[in-house]
Amino acid sequence: MSWRIRSLALAAAVAVTVTGCSGGAVRKAASTSSTFVYSFNLNVVTDWDPATSYSNEIIAMQNVYESLTRYDTKSKKVEPRLATKWASSDGGKKWTFTLRDGVKFHTGTALTSSAAKAAIERTMKMKGGAAYIWDPVKSIETPDPQTLVFELKYAAPLDLVSSSGYASYIYDTKAPGGGDLKDYVAKGHDTGTGPYTVASWNKGQEAEVRLSQVKDYWDGWKGSHYTSVEFRNTPQVTTAWQQLQAGDVTYVHRLNPQLFAQAKGMKDLKTDSVPSFQNLMAFFNTEAGPLKDVKLRKAVQAAIDYNGLVSTLKGSGTAASGVVPTGLTGATPGLAGRQDTAQATRLLNEAGYGPGKKSLTLDLTYAQGDDDQQKFVTLLSSALKSLNVKLQAKPMQWDAQWDRAKSKDASKRQDVFVMYWYPDYPDAYSWFLNLFRSADPVNFNLTYLDDSAVDGEIDKLPELTATNRSAAEASYASLQRKLLVDQAVAAPLFVQQYQRAYSADVDGYTDDPAYPNVVFAHELTPAA
């Protein structure tokens, strides 16, 4: 064999190696008729397991798996889903759910209380993702095939817990044909009860996930429906925008303000703008550094140009009133921040800093690549500069930012930490438990607040929410005044606004921030 032939053979071998010869797999497809095409900017699937999934796959899985209940943000009520009714007793420590008749898992098995119990117990046992939402549960009883009884360790709003976007799914714990469920779902199968089932998962491809209709879905298919749903991974917003205009996709979950403004004027498109449950907050270091002084914390709070920030967001954010976004129990009007430079100057002077006095340097960390956080930092930096305060702002990757915030040496931590928060289930408790309750070691309490009185009030919130909503509202309001006004440990900056654009052919779309970025495709009506 001549060396030329050998070279060619080598080239061929390398080509086959680097292209990863796959041996004849077939790309799976969904029905092309009446497909809802959802354009998403990230990979959709990281974890297919309904027990541990805690990421973007929620947008697909909420169409495949269902929970006992569902929260309606508009009515602020918990609505039936797999449970038709529920009641609490024993001061919120016992909850009884009645399951819907005639529901089948996609595996063919009927939904019974034992199957639901097995799913919840598996989720609790796996301890992954948001499984902690079931922490209050002591035991689950199944007196009959339609009834689930939860005994709790302490009173908790289990109707809200069971409405969670994560870890509340009821699924068949037995993989068809035996075998491990985790392995089964990891291959892109599902064992849910929802209107759609996973038809294909093409990891890394543009059309990443396809769902197809479950013909014997308990809620039926009367009338006009999308018979399949496709999730496309399109990282570039401009590309997604062009595909939407070309009719290649039906729905784009987030445009930038400029494109959203264009979309609003187009007759072939519809738009929707809804405040989310995700807010951006600045946390002040109450444990070490200059902001240990409450006067300086209040001065920084007063220096922030809240309205200016919302205006630079051009519709992608709305003003925050306190820690709890509107739509959740605990949302309190009258707590919106207001810039007051005179007040900031007075407080700085009282602390020995500010115009005409000593210069102060503050250290701030925020997320690298986040334009909205960058806008806040620019505005704050300029406002503080005029007050003789230098802001050393450092954009960082999340893991590095968080690592530094949790440094054992308190003097190495930042003075101001900027980050978003959103709840795992539609309840404001998440903000208070995670962000303001003392914790050792530090986790998300990046104010480093250690106040036993505040801790005590936070601990009472779940029981109050479960037993007396108006008392819970009052407690949330009082806590927020204490934290934000009296102690000034943080500054809520804005609530993120969802800006969706979709084809004018879609009817019936409503956005529920309790299920971030989820489109419940079965509820939509496509054009005839």
Add this chain to the structure above:
Amino acid sequence: MTRYLLRRLAQAAFVVAGVVVLTFVVMRLVPGDPAVTYAGPRASAAELARTRAELGLDDTLPVQLWDYLSSLVQGDWGISLHTRQDVLGDISTAFPASLELVGTGVIIAVLVGIPLGVLAARFRGRPADGSIRITSMAGVSVPVFLLALFAQNVFATKLGWLPVAGEYDPSLDGTSPLHLYTNITAVDALITGNWPILGSTLAHLALPAAAIAAYPTGVVAQMTRAALIEESTQNHARLERALGFTRWQVLTRFSLRPALSPVLALLALVFAFSLVNAFLVEAIFNWPGLGRYAADSIRSSDAPAIAGVTIAIAFTYVVVNLLVDLAQAAIDPRVRIR
């Protein structure tokens, strides 16, 4: 030739090993805790500790490096912190798509750039030469992302002649399912006779491949022209002209073959550059290649995936260089004794 091949293989292995070690060290020097990325921003302290142990992050740096190297050799490139999948598996899915795009771009560059270079050399100093030089200069100078955005806006969105983005029309999966053998869609469609998907893929490929091709086409055209002009000043060219061969015959029959040797060497560099250019083009045209995977990995601080992409690119670069050297040796035997 065998000794030359072995020497080049040893050099290539040395380069790849260097890149691997360097990548690993940089990966570990970057501040931050990879366990946070893997376990998620809301993981508890216990979950983080478990993840750290699982990923071997509690071991010393030399132990981690040894583990990494021995795993790499066994084909285990680690688990992506973002996709939670095997990195090599992820790369073997994404890489063929990039290869399809860059390969098409380079083929266009060879098919268009070399004839343009020949034409420019033949009509040196005339308007045709001037136009080719200006066009190739533009191809080299205009940033690829600008070209890609322009092409997408004009030919896809405004005129609607070609698809906006994607690899092929996904609805064809329903009517003409594609059997995957090489993971290169156009090749698989061709070898299985799946004409609807082949047509759709070629249509989707046209704009991004043209954008990718602009730079190499310009470079190849300029290089071919320069090499041919140099060849035409050699004694053999004068002799051939004296023997009665036309200028065209001298160029294409006698000067082109030796002139192609430096052009081929340049192609290796151009290929690597185009692979990096492809990252931008893939993002704009939503091409499911290595660029999109790399961008996602960088955005999510996914160290094993970033390292995997770096190693894959280094490996490709080395392999392409090796192939070009071999091709050069085939064209010009003097190379083998250098």
